[in-house]
Every structure is written in structure tokens, then in C-alpha cells.
Amino acid sequence: MLLLLTLLPWPARAGDATLDWRTIDTPNFQLHYPVGLDAVAYRAARLCEEAHRVLSPYFARRATQRVQVVLTDFGDSANGSASALPYPHINLFAAPPKLDGNLNDYDDWLRLLVFHEYVHILQLDQTRGLPALINALFGGIIAPNQNLPSFTLEGGAVWLESATSARGRIHSAIFRGFLRVHALAGALYDIDAITHVPLTWPGANVWYMYGGHFIDWIARTRGEQVMGRVHDAMADDVIPSRSTARCSRPPARPSPRSTPSGRPRRSPGPRPSATPSRPRA
Numbered sequence: 040m041l042l043l044l045t046l047l048p049w050p051a052r053a054g055d056a057t058l059d060w061r062t063i064d065t066p067n068f069q070l071h072y073p074v075g076l077d078a079v080a081y082r083a084a085r086l087c088e089e090a091h092r093v094l095s096p097y098f099a100r101r102a103t104q105r106v107q108v109v110l111t112d113f114g115d116s117a118n119g120s121a122s123a124l125p126y127p128h129i130n131l132f133a134a135p136p137k138l139d140g141n142l143n144d145y146d147d148w149l150r151l152l153v154f155h156e157y158v159h160i161l162q163l164d165q166t167r168g169l170p171a172l173i174n175a176l177f178g179g180i181i182a183p184n185q186n187l188p189s190f191t192l193e194g195g196a197v198w199l200e201s202a203t204s205a206r207g208r209i210h211s212a213i214f215r216g217f218l219r220v221h222a223l224a225g226a227l228y229d230i231d232a233i234t235h236v237p238l239t240w241p242g243a244n245v246w247y248m249y250g251g252h253f254i255d256w257i258a259r260t261r262g263e264q265v266m267g268r269v270h271d272a273m274a275d276d277v278i279p280s281r282s283t284a285r286c287s288r289p290p291a292r293p294s295p296r297s298t299p300s301g302r303p304r305r306s307p308g309p310r311p312s313a314t315p316s317r318p319r320a
């Protein structure tokens with residue numbers, strides 16, 4: 040009898056099956072949310088369009104289709120995620136950051152979250168040539184920029200969340216303090232360690248901490264369009280090892296063309312250094 044019961048069909052369920060879902064349509068997004076989160080959802084939808092307007096000029100091409108956004112409130116974790124496969128989509132958690140964590144340096148936590156995740160869409164949803172043809176024929180199955188090291192992807196998102204707001208993790212005193220401790224202790228991680236996940240503190244946070252300041256340095260010394268050109272160069276790449284070789288080449292010096300306009304940039308203050316006299320922050 041028990042065996043027969045296990046064979047009965049049951050509806051598939053994930054999360055809270057009692058939620059009543061709604062969708063907000065905007066020109067470039069569809070935002071799905073459960074009833075009760077209406078106020079946050081409408082604000083997030085407006086922020087998505089703002090992110091599209093402000094961030095797209097940093098990249099060679101815009102998202103290939105409307106981005107699907109799911110807003111949920113299942114816990115207290117301040118987080119989100121984004122992927123270009125099988126279609127561009129973002130998950131947003133409707134929870135503000137803790138004040139004692141490394142996400143605590145924000146002017147508008149929802150704006151920062153939306154902007155950070157949309158940067159990932161613009162980084163990953165860049166395809167041309169053979170990858171674009173494959174995706175057109177078989178659906179979204181290949182995203183060459185996904186092969187970039189996580190510290191470049193997260194670093195780029197941390198850089199742009201900060202460059203287009205008054206705060207963000209580049210300006211975070213906690214992040215700069217953590218980096219300063221590593222520098223003063225002579226314990227800065229090498230690129231091989233931050234390409235993966237160090238077994239010691241701060242673990243995967245090096246992608247955001249080291250990566251953010253690394254990309255910020257590239258943008259300041261080589262121009263704000265450089266990362267967009269890197270992602271464009273990767274867009275037709277179907278061999279991951281070739282991607283690494285491309286990234287090892289030094290980027291070109293900035294061109295005199297105008298830079299994209301976001302919010303006014305806030306001075307990030309003193310720059311990191313490996314020496315005690317110029318402490319890394």
C-alpha cells in the first residue's frame with residue numbers, strides 16, 4: 040500500500056505554494072512578485088529601468104531580451120542572483136543588509152541590489168558570432184562571459200554599484216579595513232588564490248573585496264569602458280582557455296570619448312597600498 044502511495048502523482052511545489060503572484064511589465068523587464076510586496080515591487084521595477092538606462096552605456100550591447108525578475112521575501116538574507124541562461128533573469132531578496140556586515144555601506148539598498156544584479160546580466164548576456172548563432176538555434180545554452188573568473192565578474196559589479204551610487208562596497212570602510220589588514224600583515228592573496236575560493240578568511244568574499252578594488256583601479260587608470268570591451272571581446276569565445284589568454288593581455292589606454300553618466304561619483308578616498316606608509320583599505 041505504501042509503495043502504491045509513492046507512485047501517486049503529486050503536484051510539484053517549490054517555496055510557498057499559497058502565494059498569489061503578480062507581474063509588473065516595463066519596457067525592458069517583467070518583474071514577478073507575491074501580493075504583499077507590492078510597494079517594494081513597484082519601486083524595484085522603476086529601479087530596473089533606471090539600471091538599464093544608467094548601466095547599458097558601459098557595455099557594447101544591451102540585454103538580448105526582456106529580463107525576468109523575481110522578487111521574494113523568504114528570509115532575512117540580503118542577497119540576489121542573476122544569470123543569462125537559459126534567458127536573462129534576476130532573483131531579488133526583499134531584505135535589507137545587516138548594519139554590521141560588509142553590505143552595510145549603502146545609500147539605497149534596493150537600488151544597490153538591482154544595479155549589482157543587472158550588471159551581471161549585462162556582463163553575461165553578451166554574445167555574438169558562433170555563440171549567438173547557437174543560442175538563436177537552440178535557446179540560451181552558452182554564455183562565454185560566464186567563463187571569466189568570478190573576481191572579475193563580481194569585481195565589475197561591485198565597481199559599478201559604487202560608481203553609479205553615492206556608496207557601494209568600493210567605499211565600504213569594512214572592506215577597505217579588511218584589505219588594509221591583509222596588506223599590513225603582508226598576507227595579500229595572489230591572483231591564483233582569488234581566482235578560486237581561499238580556504239582561509241574571507242573565503243569567497245575575495246571576489247568582491249579584491250575584485251572590486253582591482254576593477255576600480257582598471258577603470259581609473261584605463262578608462263570606464265575597458266570592462267565593457269573585455270566582455271565584448273569574450274562574446275564570441277567558445278573555448279574557455281582562450282578567454283583566459285585574452286584577459287592576460289594588458290587593456291588599451293582610455294580613449295578621449297566621453298564616459299557613461301551615472302550618479303555623480305563619490306571620491307573613494309585613499310587608495311590601497313601594500314606598504315604600511317600607504318595602507319591598503
Ligand SMILES: [Zn+2]
Pocket residue numbers: 155159192193196
Ligand atoms: Zn554579484
